[in-house]
Amino acid sequence: MKQSKTFIPTLREVPADAEVISHQLLLRAGFIRQNTSGVYSYLPLAKKMLTKIETIVREEMDAIGSNEILMPTLQAAELWQESGRWEAYGPELMRIKDRNNRDFALGPTHEEVVTSLIRDELKSYKKLPLTLYQIQTKFRDEKRPRFGLLRGREFIMKDAYSFHATEESLDETYNEMVQAYTNIFTRLGLNFRAVIADSGSIGGTAGTHEFMVLSDIGEDTIAFSDSSSYAANIEMAEVKIDYKQSEVDMKGLEKVATPGQKTIEDVSTFLDVVPENIIKTLVFKIDEELVVVLARGDHEINDIKLKNALGAELVELAEDAEINELLGSHVGSLGPVKLPIGVKVIADHAIKSISNGVAGANEDDVHYINVNPGRDFAIDTYADIRFIQVGDPSPDGKGVIKFAEGIEVGHVFKLGTKYSESMKATFLDENGRAKPFIMGCYGIGISRILSACAEQYQDSYGFVWPKQVTPYDVHVISVNMKDEDQVALGEELYKTIKSYRYDVLFDDRAERAGVKFTDADLIGSPIRITVGKKAAEGIVEVKVRHSGETFEIAKEEVVDRIN
Ligand code: ATP
Numbered sequence: 001m002k003q004s005k006t007f008i009p010t011l012r013e014v015p016a017d018a019e020v021i022s023h024q025l026l027l028r029a030g031f032i033r034q035n036t037s038g039v040y041s042y043l044p045l046a047k048k049m050l051t052k053i054e055t056i057v058r059e060e061m062d063a064i065g066s067n068e069i070l071m072p073t074l075q076a077a078e079l080w081q082e083s084g085r086w087e088a089y090g091p092e093l094m095r096i097k098d099r100n101n102r103d104f105a106l107g108p109t110h111e112e113v114v115t116s117l118i119r120d121e122l123k124s125y126k127k128l129p130l131t132l133y134q135i136q137t138k139f140r141d142e143k144r145p146r147f148g149l150l151r152g153r154e155f156i157m158k159d160a161y162s163f164h165a166t167e168e169s170l171d172e173t174y175n176e177m178v179q180a181y182t183n184i185f186t187r188l189g190l191n192f193r194a195v196i197a198d199s200g201s202i203g204g205t206a207g208t209h210e211f212m213v214l215s216d217i218g219e220d221t222i223a224f225s226d227s228s229s230y231a232a233n234i235e236m237a238e239v240k241i242d243y244k245q246s247e248v249d250m251k252g253l254e255k256v257a258t259p260g261q262k263t264i265e266d267v268s269t270f271l272d273v274v275p276e277n278i279i280k281t282l283v284f285k286i287d288e289e290l291v292v293v294l295a296r297g298d299h300e301i302n303d304i305k306l307k308n309a310l311g312a313e314l315v316e317l318a319e320d321a322e323i324n325e326l327l328g329s330h331v332g333s334l335g336p337v338k339l340p341i342g343v344k345v346i347a348d349h350a351i352k353s354i355s356n357g358v359a360g361a362n363e364d365d366v367h368y369i370n371v372n373p374g375r376d377f378a379i380d381t382y383a384d385i386r387f388i389q390v391g392d393p394s395p396d397g398k399g400v401i402k403f404a405e406g407i408e409v410g411h412v413f414k415l416g417t418k419y420s421e422s423m424k425a426t427f428l429d430e431n432g433r434a435k436p437f438i439m440g441c442y443g444i445g446i447s448r449i450l451s452a453c454a455e456q457y458q459d460s461y462g463f464v465w466p467k468q469v470t471p472y473d474v475h476v477i478s479v480n481m482k483d484e485d486q487v488a489l490g491e492e493l494y495k496t497i498k499s500y501r502y503d504v505l506f507d508d509r510a511e512r513a514g515v516k517f518t519d520a521d522l523i524g525s526p527i528r529i530t531v532g533k534k535a536a537e538g539i540v541e542v543k544v545r546h547s548g549e550t551f552e553i554a555k556e557e558v559v560d561r562i563n
């Protein structure tokens with residue numbers, strides 16, 4: 001491509017609102033432009049790079065027999081209601097109405113659509129297993145879109161879905177996917193780890209893995225050991241909480257009238273033992289450490305009571321503090337609770353430290369006094385909490401735990417029958433019995449990978465792309481477009497190198513040399529060929545971007561040298 005004909009709007013200044021280097025450089029080198037928050041146009045350089053990333057992904061998907069399709073972005077609300085996610089997905093789901101006031105979503109993911117497709121089309125076990133994938137624009141109304149393409153509200157994802165008659169068949173495809181993902185990220189040259197993303201898998205069989213690119217700007221923290229293959233998302237590695245229903249026997253305990261909360265403020269300990277799932281989470285700060293208290297009951301627990309219960313100086317964070325919100329959606333459900341590092345769950349501790357406490361709100365304006373955890377209800381049914389810390393032995397016994405930040409670029413997941421059961425998608429097995437499909441799903445953040453590559457492959461001048469993702473392999477620059485020899489040799493090399501199937505960018509602009517070189521460094525093609533003063537003698541300068549090495553060669557040697 002001739003640079004005079006393409007669209008690479010480079011910037012000299014570092015854009016003020018771009019916090020991380022990849023975002024700054026993608027703007028400065030003219031790869032992307034923001035349209036609105038979390039929504040970007042991919043300009044020619046980014047589009048070429050996306051195509052290269054997608055090609056690698058397609059090759060590895062095709063190699064394991066996954067079939068490319070393209071499903072609709074516009075998804076009827078009815079499908080989401082069937083799966084129960086119209087409610088459950090929350091504000092991240094982009095909801096719209098058509099002219100008849102019918103509800104739709106812009107697809108953030110495609111479990112519902114693909115399940116309904118297969119439900120209608122596939123009836124026999126003989127057609128299983130089947131894996132489908134697509135590369136498509138997704139929509140998620142992220143609370144905090146940021147870092148350019150890393151967290152967009154509109155972004156490109158590869159999502160694959162597999163359908164099986166048996167668990168063994170799912171395991172087989174899942175393992176093939178893990179291998180395909182490993183191949184993809186290895187081919188992309190990314191420094192990544194496959195991490196366990198499910199607490200249930202510590203010591204058990206894994207049902208989900210995330211692929212994390214190690215990077216300081218990553219929003220996830222990974223616990224891993226250098227001497228083993230163990231790696232887990234810290235959120236999952238750190239805390240596992242099982243809620244079990246506690247049998248609470250309040251018979252024989254004394255009741256006191258406590259109209260409203262105020263009447264028990266002077267009680268030295270407080271505990272709410274309403275025998276329901278924990279539904280309230282409070283976050284406190286003790287010294288510099290965040291402490292999460294899981295409370296039962298849906299009424300306010302004020303900090304005085306908790307201060308006394310915990311015997312610590314507590315500073316209550318805002319109830320709607322982000323952390324509280326993060327926790328809020330998980331509390332009350334069975335399964336793992338996601339917690340950032342430094343956060344401790346002390347429900348267990350808080351409960352154990354209580355003697356002759358007060359338990360309340362089982363009845364309006366009434367509390368029980370002299371409640372003793374362990375005597376009146378079983379403590380160990382509250383929570384089973386595990387932490388992992390730097391320096392701990394790795395759970396597989398090999399080496400010690402380290403932490404690192406990571407960018408989630410891929411995620412593979414055994415769904416089981418979650419969607420096929422709720423959406424009644426069944427096939428007939430060998431004995432003619434209807435069974436729900438066993439499913440897996442597998443995502444890759446295509447546009448996020450572009451940013452992850454940008455973060456990894458750069459120096460102070462601009463990008464330093466490796467061969468497999470670079471928009472252009474070779475950048476030919478005719479320094480002075482008023483010099484006929486330089487123009488002619490530039491043209492000649494451009495054509496010759498292109499004929500060897502390299503992607504070549506030819507800087508034929510009537511710009512100053514300084515501008516051309518600065519732009520070339522920003523754009524970051526692996527090889528730059530400068531056609532300058534020695535053009536008449538047929539001599540050019542080659543610069544290798546990643547090593548900075550330069551040398552002069554005759555034009556005839558160029559193709560051999562770049563091979
Ligand atoms: P995150 O934890 O970063 O929010 P996620 O777990 O919600 O991601 P998945 O539902 O697992 O994402 O989607 C599959 C892949 O899509 C992710 O692994 C990631 O690479 C990519 N992805 C998810 N959300 C975004 C986004 N807002 N912008 C760009 N890529 C994204």
Ligand code: MG
Pocket residue numbers: none
């Ligand atoms: Mg997300």
Ligand code: MG
Pocket residue numbers: 408
């Ligand atoms: Mg995630």
Ligand code: MG
Pocket residue numbers: 210408410411
């Ligand atoms: Mg994920």
